[in-house]
Amino acid sequence: KAGVTQTPRYLIKTRGQQVTLSCSPISGHRSVSWYQQTPGQGLQFLFEYFSETQRNKGNFPGRFSGRQFSNSRSEMNVSTLELGDSALYLCASSWEGEAYEQYFGPGTRLTVT
Amino acid sequence: AQSVTQPDIHITVSEGASLELRCNYSYGATPYLFWYVQSPGQGLQLLLKYFSGDTLVQGIKGFEAEFKRSQSSFNLRKPSVHWSDAAEYFCAVGAGDYKLSFGAGTTVTVRA
Numbered sequence: 001k002a003g004v005t006q007t008p009r010y011l012i013k014t015r016g017q018q019v020t021l022s023c024s025p026i027s028g029h030r031s032v033s034w035y036q037q038t039p040g041q042g043l044q045f046l047f048e049y050f051s052e053t054q055r056n057k058g059n060f061p062g063r064f065s066g067r068q069f070s071n072s073r074s075e076m077n078v079s080t081l082e083l084g085d086s087a088l089y090l091c092a093s094s095w096e097g098e099a100y101e102q103y104f105g106p107g108t109r110l111t112v113t
Numbered sequence: 114a115q116s117v118t119q120p121d122i123h124i125t126v127s128e129g130a131s132l133e134l135r136c137n138y139s140y141g142a143t144p145y146l147f148w149y150v151q152s153p154g155q156g157l158q159l160l161l162k163y164f165s166g167d168t169l170v171q172g173i174k175g176f177e178a179e180f181k182r183s184q185s186s187f188n189l190r191k192p193s194v195h196w197s198d199a200a201e202y203f204c205a206v207g208a209g210d211y212k213l214s215f216g217a218g219t220t221v222t223v224r225a
Contacts, residue, residue, distance in 0.1 A: 004156075033212065043203065043215040056211040090156055092213075100145040100207030104156040 002027065004093050004105035012111045018079040021108045025072050025093030032074040033102060034066060037088040046089075049074055050096070078110075086112045115140040115208045119216035126194050127224050134189040134219050136204030145207035146187040148178055151218075152200045160202075163187060174198070199223040 049068035092102035161172025
């Protein structure tokens with residue numbers, strides 16, 4: 001069974017631009033979560049989606065948004081990029097019944113210049 | 114809110130020696146507990162999990178972890194470390210709100 005895939009793997013953007021990251025979960029998984037990883041703040045929860053509904057959101061500004069499609073694929077968007085948004089963005093998927101056993105993708109490395 | 118503490122930022126261990134990584138959590142009830150490993154430039158790989166039952170859980174790559182309710186701990190162990198175990202290890206807690214809270218991570222260096 002294929003794992004969680006994320007595209008693109010690497011991205012360089014300029015301050016003020018916006019970016020969209022994509023995540024395809026493991027087949028059959030209906031929950032998708034997003035995390036931001038930085039050297040200073042570690043792994044921080046962004047949001048979680050299940051059946052196209054956001055069930056929880058982390059403490060991030062409104063510039064960070066996400067959505068989930070009917071096939072469970074998910075996207076996250078960051079508008080008006082800031083230098084501090086440079087990070088590894090990780091997507092994780094899980095089964096409906098075991099929402100916490102999450103399987104992670106390889107991440108998207110975003111660099112904002 | 115729950116919190117996870119990994120007291121050791123960096124551990125160096127000789128190949129073939131045993132390894133123990135510490136994890137303490139703060140939560141009112143027994144949460145779901147996980148250990149993940151991350152190699153440079155990679156995502157996180159699930160090593161093992163504890164939901165309930167036997168407090169000693171076995172995982173992949175020869176790792177095991179022991180849940181101790183009285184100490185709010187979930188320490189990870191491996192009897193004999195291989196050079197390929199060099200990586201960053203994260204303890205995580207799931208507490209009923211559809212998210213994981215992670216510790217700061219412990220970097221393991223394996224010397225020959």
